[in-house]
Amino acid sequence: MAATPVSTEVVTLKLNDRDVSATRGQTILEVAREQGMEIPTLCFLEGLTPWGACRLCMIELKGSPKLLPACTTKAAEGMEIVLDSDRLKKYRKMILELLFAERNHVCAVCVSNGRCELQDLAQKNGVTHVRFPYRYAKYEVDSTHDLFRLDHNRCIMCTRCVRVCHEIEGAHVWDLKGRGIETEVVADNNLPWGQSESCTRCGKCIHACPVGALVEKTTAVNEMKKRSGFLPYLTTMRENRP
Amino acid sequence: MTPEELRQSAEAERQKSHACKHILGVCCAAGCQSMGSDKIKDALDKQVKLKGLESEVNVKSVGCLGLCAAGPLVSLESDGKKAMYQAVKEADVAEVVEKLGKAPVKRLELSLDIPFFARQQKIILENSGVIDPERIEEYFAAGGYEALIKALTDLEPAEVIDAVSRSGLRGRGGAGFPTGLKWATVAKAAGSRKYVVCNADEGDPGAFMNRSVLESDPHRVIEGMIIAGYAVGASQGYVYVRAEYPLAIKRLKTAIKQAEGKGLLGDKILGTTFSFRLEIRLGAGAFVCGEETALLVSIEGSRGMPRPRPPFPAEAGLWGMPTLINNVETFSTVPPILRNGWEWYSAIGTEKSKGTKVFALAGQIKNTGLIEVPMGTKLRDIIFDIGGGVPDGKKFKAVQTGGPSGGCIPESKLDMSVDYESLREAGSIMGSGGMIVMNEDSSMVDVAKFFTEFCMSESCGKCVPCRTGTAQMYGLLEKIHAGEAVKADLELLKELCDLVRTTSLCGLGQTAPNPVMSTLHYFEKEYTSLLKDGPGKPAAAR
Structure with missing residues (x-):
C-alpha cells in the first residue's frame, strides 16, 4: 500500500496516573478506550x-474547575485526567x-432486558x-410501522437514532419536538412512524438505540438483539472513499 | 454617503433643532407606549397646530426616559432648560402647551434632581429619551457614526481591537468575558468568511435592557456591529432578536434600511473598501437560544440546542466559521469608546469591571425602570437611592440579580459593590442586568420555585442533568413548599443542585440551581421551617 504522508502530531497525557500517548484530534474517550480503560457512555456511539x-x-x-465530557474533549499535551473519582x-x-425516574423503564417486560445499555450501566455503576x-x-x-416499534416510555433521548438516520442513512426521519422534560423524538413532522415518507425501513435506528425504545416487532422479552458494529465500518468506508 | 456628507447632515439637524424654542419629547418605548403615549403625542401635535406654534415647538417621539413607573413620560426642553412631566394624560395636553415658555405645570412635574436621574451616568443610554429612534439624522446630530468614520478612515482593525481591549470592556451578556480578547481571537482565527452576531435574545424575567436600547437607539447597535465587523474582518452580521419584541424589531428594521440608504451598510461603506451587511433573525421564544451556541444553531435554521464548547464560536461558529458574538449592550458601548478614547472609558468603574452597566429595576421597588450606573456602585444605592426603596412601608428582603441564572442577595450584602467578581462571590451573577426586588412578604422558597420552574420549562432537553434534574428539583421544591417534605428531601435537593450545576452542558443548566442555592444559603430557615421534621412547627407558606 502506498504510504500517504500523514502529519500526525503525538501528545502525551496522563489518564488516572497512567502515561499514555495520543494523536492530536483524538478525544479523551477514544484514548481511554484504546487503553482498555472504561468510561461509561450512553449518547456516544462510535461512528x-x-x-x-x-x-x-x-x-x-487537573487545573480545570469544570468537569469535561470525555466524548468531545480533545487530548492535549500534558493533560492530567481522572476518569473515576468518587465524585464522578x-x-x-x-x-x-x-434517567430511570424520567420515563417508565420496566426491565421485566422489556424486549431489551438483558441486552440494554442503560441496564448494564446501572448494574456496573x-x-x-x-x-x-x-x-x-x-x-x-407507536406501532404504526410494519416492521418496527417506537416505545416512548423507554426512550432516554440520547438521539442516537436521530444522528444515525441523518448522518449515515441520510434520511433524517427522526428529530425532536418539545422542550425540556417534554422533549420527544418524532418521525418526519410529528407523524406516526408508519406514515413517514422519508423512512427507508433500513433499521439502523433500531440497532443504534441503546435501550428498548426502538425495536423490531415480533420480539418478546429479552429477544431484541442489537448490533451497532456496522457503524464504524460504514463511517470509515465513507471517510476513506477516494 | 461620504464622511463629509454625514457631518453636513448632522450639522443641518442640529441647526434645525436649535431653531425650535421648545422641544417636547414623548417617550415612545414599550413601557410608556403601553400606557398610551402615542395618543399623547398625537394630542400634543394637534394642540400645537391649533395654537399655531409649529415653528417654535417641536413635538417628537423619543426613546425610553427611564422611569417607567411614572409613565407616560414627556420631556421638555425650553430655552435650554430641561424638565420632565410624569403620568401625562390627554387631558393635560392643553395645559402643557399653554405653559410652554412659562413655569412648568407643577402638578405634572417630575424633578430631575431626584437621585433616580441625578445619580445615573449614561453612556449606553446617552441618546435614550433624547433622540427620535426612527430618524437617523438625529443619531447623526448626536455624534452617531462618528466612531465608524474614525474606525474606517483613521484606524487599522488591530487598532480598533486595541482600543476595545484597553478600555477594559467586558461582555455585557452576563459572563463578563473581556470583549477585546474575544475580538482579537476572532480576528486571528482562520476562516474564509467571518460573522458578527448580536445577541438580542433577552429572555430573563424582569429584564428589559436590550429591548430598551433597541427601541430607543437602534443605530448605536448597528454602528457597534459595523465597527466590530471591520475589526475582526467580517462582512456579514446578524442580529438575533426575540420575536416577542415587535417594537424593537420594527425600529431595528427601520434603522437598518436607513443605514443602507445612507451607505453605512452594504458595499463600500462611507466610500471606503469595507463592506458589511446586516440581517435580522427572529427567535421563536426559546430562552435557551440566548445561549450563544444554541443561538448560532438557531440562525443556521436548526433546533436551538447548545453544543459543547470548545470549540468556541470565535473559532468555529456560524456554519463552522469564526464568529464574533456579543450582547446588545456590548456593541452599544463600542461607539462611545472609539469616540471618546479608551482612556476615558477605563477611568469609569472599578479596577476589574470598567464602565457602566444598565440595570432594569423591577419587582417591589418604587422606581421601576431602566437605569445606568458606573460599575462599583453599591447595591444599596441602586435599590434605595436610585430605586427609591421598597414601596408601601414594607421591609426589603432580597434582590434577585442576573435572572433565573442569578441568585438572591439579602439585606446583609447590600453594601457590596456591583461588579462581576463581587456578585459572583455573593452567589449570584451580573447576568444581563435584571434586578428583581422582593419585600418581606416574599417567600424565598416561592422565589426559588418560580425560577426553577422557569429553567425546567426552558431547558432544551438535550443533556440529562438539566432536562430531568431541573424537573426533579422542581418536584422537591413543590413538596417542600406544600409542607410535605422531610430533611432527606432537602438533602437530596442540595445534591441535585450540585449535580445540575457541575455536569450540565450549557450555561442554562449550570446556573439553573443558583436561585435555589443562594436562597438556601441566605434563607435556609425558610426551607427548614417548612419541613415535617424541621425545627419548630411547620409554618404555612405565605
Whole structure:
C-alpha cells in the first residue's frame, strides 16, 4: 500500500496516573478506550458525531474547575485526567437514577432486558435503587410501522437514532419536538412512524438505540438483539472513499 | 454617503433643532407606549397646530426616559432648560402647551434632581429619551457614526481591537468575558468568511435592557456591529432578536434600511473598501437560544440546542466559521469608546469591571425602570437611592440579580459593590442586568420555585442533568413548599443542585440551581421551617 504522508502530531497525557500517548484530534474517550480503560457512555456511539448530552463520561482535568465530557474533549499535551473519582462515580450514579425516574423503564417486560445499555450501566455503576420519585408520565407506543416499534416510555433521548438516520442513512426521519422534560423524538413532522415518507425501513435506528425504545416487532422479552458494529465500518468506508 | 456628507447632515439637524424654542419629547418605548403615549403625542401635535406654534415647538417621539413607573413620560426642553412631566394624560395636553415658555405645570412635574436621574451616568443610554429612534439624522446630530468614520478612515482593525481591549470592556451578556480578547481571537482565527452576531435574545424575567436600547437607539447597535465587523474582518452580521419584541424589531428594521440608504451598510461603506451587511433573525421564544451556541444553531435554521464548547464560536461558529458574538449592550458601548478614547472609558468603574452597566429595576421597588450606573456602585444605592426603596412601608428582603441564572442577595450584602467578581462571590451573577426586588412578604422558597420552574420549562432537553434534574428539583421544591417534605428531601435537593450545576452542558443548566442555592444559603430557615421534621412547627407558606 502506498504510504500517504500523514502529519500526525503525538501528545502525551496522563489518564488516572497512567502515561499514555495520543494523536492530536483524538478525544479523551477514544484514548481511554484504546487503553482498555472504561468510561461509561450512553449518547456516544462510535461512528456518529459525539453529542455530549448524557454527561456520563464527565472526567476531571487537573487545573480545570469544570468537569469535561470525555466524548468531545480533545487530548492535549500534558493533560492530567481522572476518569473515576468518587465524585464522578456519584454523579454517574445520579444521572442514571435520573434517567430511570424520567420515563417508565420496566426491565421485566422489556424486549431489551438483558441486552440494554442503560441496564448494564446501572448494574456496573452500583445503582441498586432510585432515590428520585418516578414521574409516571404517560407516553405513547407507536406501532404504526410494519416492521418496527417506537416505545416512548423507554426512550432516554440520547438521539442516537436521530444522528444515525441523518448522518449515515441520510434520511433524517427522526428529530425532536418539545422542550425540556417534554422533549420527544418524532418521525418526519410529528407523524406516526408508519406514515413517514422519508423512512427507508433500513433499521439502523433500531440497532443504534441503546435501550428498548426502538425495536423490531415480533420480539418478546429479552429477544431484541442489537448490533451497532456496522457503524464504524460504514463511517470509515465513507471517510476513506477516494 | 461620504464622511463629509454625514457631518453636513448632522450639522443641518442640529441647526434645525436649535431653531425650535421648545422641544417636547414623548417617550415612545414599550413601557410608556403601553400606557398610551402615542395618543399623547398625537394630542400634543394637534394642540400645537391649533395654537399655531409649529415653528417654535417641536413635538417628537423619543426613546425610553427611564422611569417607567411614572409613565407616560414627556420631556421638555425650553430655552435650554430641561424638565420632565410624569403620568401625562390627554387631558393635560392643553395645559402643557399653554405653559410652554412659562413655569412648568407643577402638578405634572417630575424633578430631575431626584437621585433616580441625578445619580445615573449614561453612556449606553446617552441618546435614550433624547433622540427620535426612527430618524437617523438625529443619531447623526448626536455624534452617531462618528466612531465608524474614525474606525474606517483613521484606524487599522488591530487598532480598533486595541482600543476595545484597553478600555477594559467586558461582555455585557452576563459572563463578563473581556470583549477585546474575544475580538482579537476572532480576528486571528482562520476562516474564509467571518460573522458578527448580536445577541438580542433577552429572555430573563424582569429584564428589559436590550429591548430598551433597541427601541430607543437602534443605530448605536448597528454602528457597534459595523465597527466590530471591520475589526475582526467580517462582512456579514446578524442580529438575533426575540420575536416577542415587535417594537424593537420594527425600529431595528427601520434603522437598518436607513443605514443602507445612507451607505453605512452594504458595499463600500462611507466610500471606503469595507463592506458589511446586516440581517435580522427572529427567535421563536426559546430562552435557551440566548445561549450563544444554541443561538448560532438557531440562525443556521436548526433546533436551538447548545453544543459543547470548545470549540468556541470565535473559532468555529456560524456554519463552522469564526464568529464574533456579543450582547446588545456590548456593541452599544463600542461607539462611545472609539469616540471618546479608551482612556476615558477605563477611568469609569472599578479596577476589574470598567464602565457602566444598565440595570432594569423591577419587582417591589418604587422606581421601576431602566437605569445606568458606573460599575462599583453599591447595591444599596441602586435599590434605595436610585430605586427609591421598597414601596408601601414594607421591609426589603432580597434582590434577585442576573435572572433565573442569578441568585438572591439579602439585606446583609447590600453594601457590596456591583461588579462581576463581587456578585459572583455573593452567589449570584451580573447576568444581563435584571434586578428583581422582593419585600418581606416574599417567600424565598416561592422565589426559588418560580425560577426553577422557569429553567425546567426552558431547558432544551438535550443533556440529562438539566432536562430531568431541573424537573426533579422542581418536584422537591413543590413538596417542600406544600409542607410535605422531610430533611432527606432537602438533602437530596442540595445534591441535585450540585449535580445540575457541575455536569450540565450549557450555561442554562449550570446556573439553573443558583436561585435555589443562594436562597438556601441566605434563607435556609425558610426551607427548614417548612419541613415535617424541621425545627419548630411547620409554618404555612405565605
